[in-house]
Amino acid sequence: MINKETVSNLIIDKKILGKNHIENYNEYLNVCYVFDHGAVRGAGVSICSVCENNKNDKFIFHALCTDLTDDDIKKLELIIDKYDTTIILYFIDKSSEIIKQLDLGNFHVATWYRIFIPYILECKKVLYIDADILNLSSLTDLFRIDMENHFIAAAPDTEKTNRNRNNMLNLKSHIYFNAGVLLININRWIDNDCSDKILDIVKEYGKKLVLPDQDALNILFSPSGDTYYLDKKYNRVELWKEQNIKEKLRETVLLHFVQTKPWQEAWLYEKRPYIENLYAQYEKISPWKDMPLERKEKLSYHDKRKRAVFLLRKGKILDSLYWYKEYLKAKIMKED
Ligand SMILES: [Mn+2]
Incomplete structure (x- = not known):
């Protein structure tokens, strides 16, 4: 069973960095990440990009995390000082039974943490963003979307992924979405026991979930109307394959660095016109400045x-x- 109680048992520690007394979370724009030590760098820079491009809005950043070092947390504290914002860390017990049930062995199990978000956050709406996504302009319009009759809002994935995954999963007339950006209607999710349904999907499909949580979410929210489809500017994947890269970049709100990450040395080897230095520019104004590019072992x-x-x-x-x-x-x- 996944409910508020079982999920609260998954949280072994909670740290609030920043303002301690938040009375009503709904007065803020709530953004949630999932990261461990390996992804904190991307997520931290992503948080900085949101703060830089949304100076008129008040945010609370939430993060479901595991395996952070003291230095990671210190760096996150520097962000809250610089931008006068709040970051709440929920440390997840990755050895718990529920997590084991979700671990299909093909991906880092933390990818599943996003399905716990609705049971942790005390607000109506939350924007989940992958740690490998940069924000480039205002998020206000995204948060204004009326979610009343939808479970989530998400953007379509690439044509190729759409075709392949729908075929493999036997999803008819479904638009396969990318789960890197999810605007979640929390009450609707909880009222319909969505996370339990996801557990059932994991039991039924097992390793057929090649892109684990993303496949499961697509199966669950494939009935028409469950998903509100966002414009691709809210989750731009594979920008480098687009026709008018410059134009597409100009309108992009959330840029998703799929495949090679811009904090890895291998980034230098890729052809990524117009965005070669974009992540580096944001990293330069973040606590991760001066960090050498990560070298794969x-x-x-x-x-x-x-x-x-x-x-x-x-x-x-x-x-x-x-x-x-x-x-x-x-x-x-x-x-x-
Ligand atoms: Mn991603």
Whole structure:
């Protein structure tokens, strides 16, 4: 059973950074993230981007988290000082029974934490955002959407994902949405026991949920009218594949860095016109400034090839040859 009581038992600690006395959460715009130490950097920069681009609105940031270091929390405190805002951390016990039931072994289990949000937050509406999303302009209109007759609002995923996932999951005439941005109608979710229904879907589909929580949410909210479809500007994925990149970027409100993350070294190897430095600009004004790009411990052979090409473009021919050799070796050994 997933309800307020069982979810409150999942929370092993709660920390409020910032204003301590919030009487009515509905007077604020509530934004929720899910992160661990690996994703706090992206989420922290994302919070800064919201603060920078929404100076006329009052926010409370919530985060369902695990495995944060003291330094992570110190950095989050610097954000609340700079922007005079509030961040509430709910530490989730990842060894609990419910979490084990959700763990299909294919993705980081924290991806499921978002389904607990409605049972934790004391407000009517919450905007869930992935840690790999930057906000580029005002969120006021998004929060104004009338959610009365819908469970969630979400934006359609790419054509390719839409086709593939609907086929695999046998969803007819459904528009497959990306779960990186979800505006949630909390009361409607709770009144209809949505999280329990998601648990049932996990039992029924198991590993068929290749994109675990996102597939489950799409199955649950596939009946017509359950989902309010947002314009793609509220969750822009694969911007680099668009026709008019510049124009699309100009109207984008929430930019989703799917695949390679802009805080990873591999970001340098990708072709990402107009947004190569966008994340770095926000990171520069955040407590994560000066942090070196993250280097993956294990490079795939694709990564090795991309690194070789990158070094060649920089004129580092010997280094490039070294990585090209590594790439060929890995490819022959069929590493992935
Ligand atoms: Mn994401």
